[in-house]
Amino acid sequence: MDTSARVIARRLATQRLSSAPLPTATDAVRLLTCVQSQERDHAFFSLAMRATTPTYAAVRAEHDSGAFLRTHILRPTWHFVAPEDLQWILDLTSPRVLSGMAGRHRQLGLDDVRRLDDGLELIRGLLQDKPSRTRSELGAAFGERGSPITPGEQLGHLLLVAELRGLVCSGPMDGVHHTYALVDEVVPPTPRRDRDEALVELVRRFFCGHGPASVKDFTRWSSLTAAETRQALAELDDELEQLVVDGIPHWFDPARAPRRRRDAPAAYLLPVYDEVVLTYPQVTFPAAPDHPYAERPDPFWARVILDGVNVGLWKRTVSGTVVDVDVRLAPSVTSTGREQVRRAAQCLARFLERELSYVENEGRPHLWRG
Template sequence: MHQQHLAGPPCADPAAAVRRLGCVQSQEYAVAKWSLAQRCAPGVVDADVQRMVDDGVVLRTHILRPTWHFVLGEELGWIQAVTGPRVHVFNGYYNRMHGLDPSTAAATNKLITDALRGGNHLTRNELGAALAAGGFPATGNKLAYVVMFAELEGLIANGVMRGKQHTYALVSERVPAPVVRSPEEGLAELTRRYFTSHGPATIKDFVWWSSLTVAEIKRGIAACGSALTSATLDGRTLWFAADAPPPASPPPAALLQGYDEYVVAYSDTKFAYNLSGAATPGRYPENTMLHPIALDGQVNGFWRRKPRTKTVTLEIDLLVEPTARQRQALTTEIERYEAFAGVPVAISFV
């Protein structure tokens, strides 16, 4: 939690949080914005994060794994170049099912980029209309994969929000000065970034997070030289920054988004946030959009966000009886979320 800035010194702003973590999963958009603000000093509100996304400082796109992530606009190109080819491999079945061979993908990419050129910011359905007009009709899952292919090529990412609708825009028009790295430099930097911001973590953890192969990751670790170090615990080799400062104590309470990097960025060491054993499997069905509540770093509860017209209700389900200190910290965390959301928050305990 210290390395991810959920404890200890806060990040300067949401862009600094994204830079620190490399990429931040943002599948559920409203609370993904909260996860960035949460890593900054109190006072960052939803509109501040949204402004950075609309301005292209932070972009939202399919990157790392075939799901949504925040990434710095200036860094999207080199990260996509490192990981995009691997995600194409994972998407291979659906790409073949939808007829997205290299020749067809080149044609759909051109139709999409032509439609967006000149500062056009279009919704996915509007891109679908442009594809249909060009002789390639696509809707539903097929349209999603056609558009994702262009994202993974680093051609498009999010545009400006249009009311409550997400749009797409050309990366070349959103990012005036992209950071350029060679493939090997990019691999080394992404490796350093992950183990610095998410460590201690194993190679298996990084395989899950990045979609890279073990061989690629070992090459990246070697390229980092003395910047990374390792330790062995219970048969696992854990990698982390050689100059990592002594960790701060975890926060007494943290409202985490369901896809927060603290819980989603690991496969081999996921157990670390449930050493208490309170978050038992099977309590909730999969994909119920519940978000973890971490008490002193351990997942000891869940919350659900229910937006209303002018309010938000948070349903709180605590799996343990919190201490007085934890309960007060949870109240403070809820008040901070209310300030971030900018609407009154009602609490319901279940």
């Protein structure tokens, strides 16, 4: 096995996709520290793939109980995070993210500090009146109170700022809708960390949960700088080991490297934005030579992985009691491999508690953006 293949195999085990699953979805969040989740329901499946939590309903119940949160953290996009990790990670990473948003503030007319602060105070007051509200409910309340901040992009950006500043995070879902709650009311107080301590801890947690990974993988994930990362790695030199791929060190924690289990699946339908794909732009699953579409990613078609190789694309449609799974596989995939992919689709159906309608179509799918 070449070094790239060893790195990929070790990541699958580190992230508990091929090793023993974790007890709960929340444990998977804690392992990965922050889990990208703008496609929330797909991200719920990502957690279930790493845990013994069997169904969508069970993962949602953990989320709605506040065992893990969904908010904007690390970068200006949604992530799952454990409550005890929220504040110190925001303290470490949000200043850099917020400083890069000045242009967007001006574009939306929120560069007036007083207007921005008044909007944040209005959010605080509205959520003190009611424990959680959807964005639509907040928009209606802003209109009723005559706020100059409009319910569309302005309010969306204001809520993003409120999350990055640690004012709000997720509350329980309202039907299919995300809700917002005050951090002070749903997150128990946690000790603050000084910046150097927080930096070392975030680097440690990343390489423990995502390793083997490179400095560039961490900076993409965290929004922090390469210089800061190398500073922290120097302090962790006794804890971490590395594999070198094309001259680039990939760090991991040898003490937290679980073994591949004997019954590990050969095939995975990885959700869009799954951490085992998105985190590693350089050393990632190689595409089969006859892959139906490998030139660029698409946000609605996710990867089919078979024996460590990207062999195709898949997409799901959920309706009533059925989940339709459309799979496009490389022609070179054998009948045995195709059966393994079907089994992976059946895992998705069980998670959704629906019947599986499985179709292997030919050729490249019609991709978003053409």
